[in-house]
Amino acid sequence: MSARSEVFLQKAFRYIVAKRWWVVGIYAVLLGISIPFAIRVDQDNGIDRLIVKEDPDFIATQNFARVFGASEFVVLFAEADDPYAPDVIAAVDALDRRLSAIPKVASNSILSIYHRARPDADPVADPGAFKTFATGTALFGQQGMVGDHFYGLPLILDVRDGDQREEALKAIDAATADLIASPAPLNALRKVGEPYVNSYLNEKTSSGGMRLFPVFGGFVILLCWGLYRSGRALFAIIISMLVNVALCVGYIGIVGGTFTIVSVMVPMTIMVTCLATLVYIHSRYVEQPPDCTVDDHQAFALANKFLPCTASVFASAAGFAALVVSDIRPIREMGVWLAIGLVFTWLVSFTLFPALQKILHTPTQVERKTSAQWFEHVAAWMPPVTYRWRWTTVLLALAMSAAGAVALFGLPGVVAPMKILTDPIDYVNSDSQLYKDTRRVGELMPGLSMSEVWLKGKVGSLNQPEILTGLDAFQQALEKEPMVGSAVGVTTVLRMMRYIGGKGDVLPQDPDEMATVADSLETAIRQEPLLSRFVDTKDMAQTHITLVTRINDFPLWLELDKRVADIWAATLVKHPALKELGTDAPQMVGAVRLQSKVGHNLVPTLTESFALTVAIIFSVFLVVFRNGAARLMAMIPSLFAILVMFGIMRLTGMSLNVATILIASTVLGTSENDQIHFFYHFLEKKNGGTTEEGLRHTTLIAGRSIFFATLINALGFLAFALSDLPPIRQFAILAAVAFALSMIADFTALPGALWMVFKDKPDALKTPADAKA
Amino acid sequence: MKTRILAPVVAIVLFVSGAAVAGPTDVAINVTRLGGDTVSAQPFVDRFLRHVESKVGWAAGSAKGAFLVSRKDVLAYVADTKPGIGMIEPGLYFEMRKAWGLQAILQVESSELVSPRLHVVVKDPAIQTLDDLKGKRLWTLLADTPAYLSKVVLDGKVDAGTFFTLKQIGQALRGAKAVIRGDCEATILDDEQLAKSKEVTGGTELRAIYSSPPLPSIPIVSFGGNMKPADRETLVKAFTAMCASSDGASICKEMHVGRFVPLDATVFGAAQKRFGD
Known part of the structure; x- marks a missing residue:
């Protein structure tokens, strides 16, 4: 950055800090507008939320629903040794009558058909007649209504929205509670169906957020306190983060957005990115030289971090905005919302946060030493060590990256590509009763996936x-x-x-x-x-x-x-x-097909959005750094982390799903911040200096922030490893692992590659000829 | 939305044998075009009969009934069982009145089962009058009773049996759809059926080119003309009270009967006059 630009920026930040109460006031007004919208943002994992409205299959399915109704289906599954034993018939008949009495729920069981067909017959008193009726045709068995050891009770839910669905499900739960608690004379009573899966996901994503955000908050408080040892600094950071998230979620509410199993990670991603940016800014702020006033240093620190922070935030924003290419609606929405949220991050970081620093008189190292002073030792130790092990670290990183690529894309004839899970039941905790019931019913029924052959004359x-x-x-x-x-x-x-x-x-x-x-x-x-x-x-x-x-x-x-x-x-x-x-092939429609299509589109989404993200971030690097080597090297840690993470997924048996498919873009979008800051400060000294000076300088200035930002990011995401939902849990674990890997690469393979690219060596090892060269 | 049976009842026939009225019951119910078939309608018929038994004083379970869906079935049934009482569609009533010695004693009041007026409905703009339909295809619920159709519904303007190419259908809207599809040139609908037909895709092009005079309702008839006045009085009382009673209302409802009322002598008289015997 030119001196002129730096002077201008410092003046601008002095002005913002001088108008700090105005800044706080403006944000207070914005919060007042945002919060009512933010609390309106609902949770819905229905298929209509998972696919773009323009999708032809989605449109066809909607049109189909207009003609034939958009009912949802639940199947109750009553298992018994002898389904025609009088007490079993009595229990199922009583259950069927209770279910039939529920508003908006229609039962079409074999017993309800029998009662319609033979109004005066009593299946309990004359089970033989009922058995003759039930087994006299293959029609009932083919539809799963009755089997050798079970009854299938299909329930049609005429519900129009999530509230009505929840109401109907609660009523079904109440009607079945006794039999589920003590099934005799049945062996078991099971409840399955998409409404239950959606309800489960909605409940778990909502309650999970309420439970896990405090855990994340605890990590933040712990780490910020540990790093800066100042309640005032902690307060400024927390307030800025919360304002950022409130503005972002408020925006989602204003545009009528709804969280899904995927986009529920938006607030979390915004928080960690905001926190990392604030840590970068505040870490520079606390490095106040003794001969400089706090105000002067604050203006300097903000101006100094303006370019890398701006570059990294906007690169991330553009990278996430690239997700708009997806045909999967929550991924597209997540991309847009994250991009907008990151713009708020940038604004909050350079307006509200400096105002709060000033208002709260957050201490610098002149007043209070920050922790991790040992980083100065790391800064001294890192250049020679990374030079000595440069071939090992670089080649090892390349080999691990290649293995990760094979794990993801496969190797023709040797390794199959990574499997993608598209069945919504795979998003449900395998220990849950819903998961077990669905698997069991899936074994006994002719299937649980429905598709419609639509014929129009x-x-x-x-x-x-x-x-x-x-x-x-x-x-x-x-x-x-x-x-x-x-x-x-x-x-x-x-x-x-x-x-x-x-x-x-x-x-x-x-x-x-x-x-x-x-x-x-x-x-x-x-x-x-x-x-x-x-x-x-x-x-x-x-x-x-x-x-x-x-x-x-x-x-x-x-x-x-x-x-x-x-x-x-x-x-x-x-x-x-x-x-x-029609003489052409009949049109095929159905929600399950759409679910599968969503899954099928994950791979192109992954590759397209990731390629775009890479291109955009690389373009940012082109603008920010004039150094050709830097452009290439800066991507190494993120790419290494992402590819190795896929290898870990493969080794640990994790699968690609609608959540984990985003891991590459998310990790790249957040971890490249570290590389931008690393390079920005590296080039501050390298230009006109040596590689060792550059590395030592960037480790001192950016290294500590990278370390702590990574720690916060990784632990923050790790909080969500406690989620009940496997995709969220896997996403959290993988994100944490990827951040850690990226940081390891920042301090090992990246410096090693820089030594090789610049064909340089530590100053102590240089001969007079080297020095002259 | 109000549930309606769009096909008018051709014949809902409650048959009671003469012997049954005199003492031991032998009751048969024959119902056509109420929807469904003989077997599936039987539970409804049985409930109806049990109620009638209890009100008339017959032994429980003594009455027998059947639901028949075609003229052919009705004729066969009457020949076999010699029933005493029927609830019968007006076309069949007028055509078989003499042969079966029918006497109308009550009529059905039902916005769902009775067509007080019928229209000849076409789609082709070139068809303006009945004369334009000469030799053309007319699909109707009344094709099995061409004399009634010609004399009472069409007021003697044409002899339907020779003027049109008639086809019997089981559903009024089926005729409307056949006109829309071009399977036939004309059909016969009442006001409500015509309104409903206009909701069908392409139905707005349907229009009536002829409207009948007022038509008789579905009569409750006695067979053979030998019912004793006291028995007849008992049955009339039982029927007229049925739909307003707590135990009979639900039965009337499931049979789509509003109530049983005295015969509209004016309309029946005028129809009889047009029918000509």
Whole structure:
């Protein structure tokens, strides 16, 4: 930075400090505006929050919901040795009646069907008749309603928002509480379904934040106190951080944002970045020379840290803003919110924080010695040691980075790429009852993943007997497909109705009788409400077939799409009337597919956003540092940390998921601060001096801040390792590990590489010829 | 939203054998186009019968009933069981009145089951009058009762059986959709069905080119004309009180009957006059 610029900056900071009460007042007003919006920010992990609104599959799924309703499904699973024992029937029947009485919850169990079909029959008094009814057709078993040792009770939740969902789930919990506590005569009663998963994630992310932020706060207080040994400094730092976070979350509230399992880390990331920036600034501030006034030194310290802090904060902001390329909505939102939050960080760090330093008379080393004076020994020790071990450290870092890259991307024919988890149940703690229930039910049912084959015809298409006959053939062909566990459509319900009516479980072969079935479909809907979920009652033009599968990987969904298209084409040949429903492959929709798509898009998101982040940060380095070597070397510690972290993930069995996929961008965005400060101060002495002088100077000025900022960042994130949610827990652990690795590289491989790039050696080892050169 | 049955009842027939009225009961209920089929409707029919038994004084379980969905089934059933009382769709009533010796004793009041007026509905702008429909396809719930359709609904303007190409359907809206699709040129709907049809995609193009005179409701009839006045009085009392009673209201509701009321002699008389015998 030029002397002229430095003078201008010092004047500007003197002015800000002089107007400190105005500054505090302005922030007080901004806080007053932000806080009401901040507390409105809600938590929602629904699929509509996880994908961008422009996504064609998302739009199709929304359109599908407009036609057929957007109900959510819960399955209660009652296990028993003999499901037809009278006491078991009585228990399940009583449970079913309690569930049916819940508002906005519709039960469609085998027992409710039996009661509708045989109003005067008592399944408890005559279990044999009930068993004959239940086992007289494969229809109920195929839909998982009953099995050799279980009942599946599908519940349809007609809820419109999270509050209604919570209300319905609470009512279901109340209705099931007794049987879950003491299941006899059942063996167990289990509750599964996406609403439960979403509710679990919402509850855990909210309660986790309330529980873990105080832990993080404790670390901050401990470290700041340990570093500066001043309550006033601690107070200035804490207030600045809280204002920063309040402004950021307030902004999220103003734009109508909602936290998801991913974006819940936004306040945490803002806090650690803000804290690191404040530590850099305050560490420079406390280094007041004895011959300089506090005010003069404060202006100098702020001007001195302005360029590296500005560069690092805006590089991080731009890096996070690069996440906007993602098709995954919370990742895109997280990027934008972090970028905006970091702009607030920059403003708070250079306005509110200096004002508070002045108002609180935060002490400098003249008044009170800071801790970690041993860093002066490190500064003396580091240059010769890193020179001696330069080849070892650099080559080791490169080798570990390469291994990390292989762990992530794989090696063709040798190592498979890292697996991505997309099943939401994997976000749930494996010790939780919900996780265990879901896994157990998944074993016994034909699957828990549902996808819809959406067929659209003309007005009255479904009243055509030939079309219904063709649909029945299509549905049965789908059911024979190995990838499909079961297929349920309008003709399944019609067959079930015929079975109940004593006409067998197949549609009539006689054309006249089939015409009557098609003709009276609308009145049949009145009899059996389940039918209305499979046809658009207004036009009778659209229907869908629900496929129940075990699929949760997007490529497998795409494979299923192909199979469905083939089966459709084959059915069209045999049933040409179906052409009225379209000759192209049927449209496939469904929330689970969307979840899988979100997961599938994680890899391009990771690579695209990370590449952009690298490019942006490298561009910042180009602007800030004129030194070519610096441009390259500055990236080493972060890249090393990120790649090695992926290696650790692979070794410890952690997987990429919607949270950990962000680890690379997050670590790069926050850890490159250290390299900017390191290089900025390194070049202050290197330009016109030697490499050793540069290294010694930057270790003294920036090294202590890097050490403590890393300590704070790592421990701060580590607080979230106590989270109940595996993705958050993994993210926290990995972030902490990556910060530590980055710092280790800052003090080892990076200086080693600099020795090699500058072809320099410690001053003590230089010969007269070297010195002359 | 109000739930409605959009297909008018063709025949809801409560059959009571003469012997049953005289003493031991042998009751059959035949219901068509209330929705569903014979088997699925049976629980509703049985509840209805149990209530009637208790009010008329028949032995519990003595009445038998059935729900029939087509004219063919009704004719077969009547021939087989010789029922005593029926709740029957007006078209069937007028066409079989003489053959079965029917006597209307009450009528159904129901905004869901009764069509007080019917319209011939088309989509093609070129069709302006009934004459334009000569030889064209007309899909209707009344195709099985062409005499009633011609004489009472169309007021003798055309002989539906020869003028149109008729097709019997089981759902009024099915006809509306068939017109929209182009499967037929015309259908017959009441006011509410026409309004509902306009909500269907493409339904706004539907319009009525003919409207019938006021039409009779669904009559409760006795078969054979041999019911004793006292038995008839007992049945009338039981039916008229049913839908207002605490135990009968729910049964009326599930059968979509508002109440049973005395016959509208004016409308029935006018219809009878148009029918001509």
